[in-house]
Amino acid sequence: MEQTNENKKTILIVDDEKPIVDILVYNLEKEGYKTLEANDGLTAVDIALSQKPDLILLDIMLPKMDGLTVCKKVRATLNVPILMLTAKDEEIDKILGLELGADDYITKPFSVRELMARIKANLRKTDARVATNEDSEKGNANKIEVGELQLNLDKFETKVSGEIIDLTIREFEVLKFLASQPGQVVTREVLLEKVWGYEYYGDIRTVDVTVRRIRGKIEKDTANPKILVTKRGVGYYIKNN
Amino acid sequence: MEQTNENKKTILIVDDEKPIVDILVYNLEKEGYKTLEANDGLTAVDIALSQKPDLILLDIMLPKMDGLTVCKKVRATLNVPILMLTAKDEEIDKILGLELGADDYITKPFSVRELMARIKANLRKTDARVATNEDSEKGNANKIEVGELQLNLDKFETKVSGEIIDLTIREFEVLKFLASQPGQVVTREVLLEKVWGYEYYGDIRTVDVTVRRIRGKIEKDTANPKILVTKRGVGYYIKNN
């Protein structure tokens, strides 16, 4: 709903019943998700591994390869949340085996509303994991210091010579990426991929503008930057002496 | 509240179906629990009494001694939360009727997500009990203090500059979670998972509204919060200077 085209979450729907798939596609796209479809197990694995969706809706009863195997195969290489669709009267053991490998399950018939809620919740869980794992939890010293520049990754706080600087997230992320490898010149392409995300297809000069904004906040003289420096013809880097 | 490697919670899994045990072990350890296994009722009682796990996952159908008896025996000497696994709905009456002291039950098939939620919820209950009994009995005032903010965890009482503020449970829990790690910016996703719970399916903006209500009670000027502050693009945190 609030997602731009670039970072829509992708959901892979695996079901051989066309009308069900259609309903799911309609509702998911209305909610702002991008959808992929697979009508049998083999195709499902293919698409999952090549497209790397953010979540998989997986029916148990499938042609060519059953849901259990799909689940296993996908899980072997991808850590994507899998939400199983099960009919109520399917064999208990079969379901049980499957359920335990999946993150969540929902029995048919289900309400669209409930399904959407489950999807949201499962996607959120991934987001939360990424946020905490990457940043704190692992006991990493959550600070980066380069010369007069200090970044506190827990507080998202930036200091220059002890003075707190108010950066936006985008600015902070760029600075964080550069400061994590001081001296290393980073191209705009790499910055776009690492900070903006690999599927981002905006203008590359966006990087320049963001750098300019950061400089406006951390440099005394933006025309003669001492911290975030340009390597002409290549990109930008943080001076580390 | 977060678990360090040394005091991981231990969970005893009692089930005679090897594949199920394996999957449970895998998922529980992924979530940071230590696991013990028992394949029959007799062994289960032995391990429970000697190892004193923090929680027991107990299947009803077991060789040598059935789950219900195991439950009784263990409960006779240990006050550990027991989560029963049942295959059929009819067995629920059995569990409830017999007053075995099982804390919770979950019917097969269940999802990993649901099981984890139940486990967490039951462990939380114990934590709460322990907190109130052990800490307050010893006279350790169970408090969090950050600047002008004081939380008394035993009394569920909040003070700002010495003045008692009346918060609801939800409000208190949010404030408590944030205040337990002042300065640390917490995303809405993490708050939802930690305060509302693993199984929560609601809207993420609920967090905003709760924060707003807390501010209405603890801040002089909600438009310029000095205690519970927004980190735009990330989440919320408690200012700790």
Add this chain to the structure above:
DNA sequence: TATTTTTGTAACAAAATTGTAAAAAAAACT
């Protein structure tokens, strides 16, 4: 020096985020 390429910059437009109130729903309490 003139030309081309690259980078800096400001201004505007678009998009995303947050604050807020109020209605609806759910839970707790009589």
Add this chain to the structure above:
DNA sequence: AGTTTTTTTTACAATTTTGTTACAAAAATA
């Protein structure tokens, strides 16, 4: 049961951030 309190959802406005563009300035090249 009905009533009150708490919580969630929803919608909208205000604000902030971000992206795009056009042009200027600087550096590199011929």
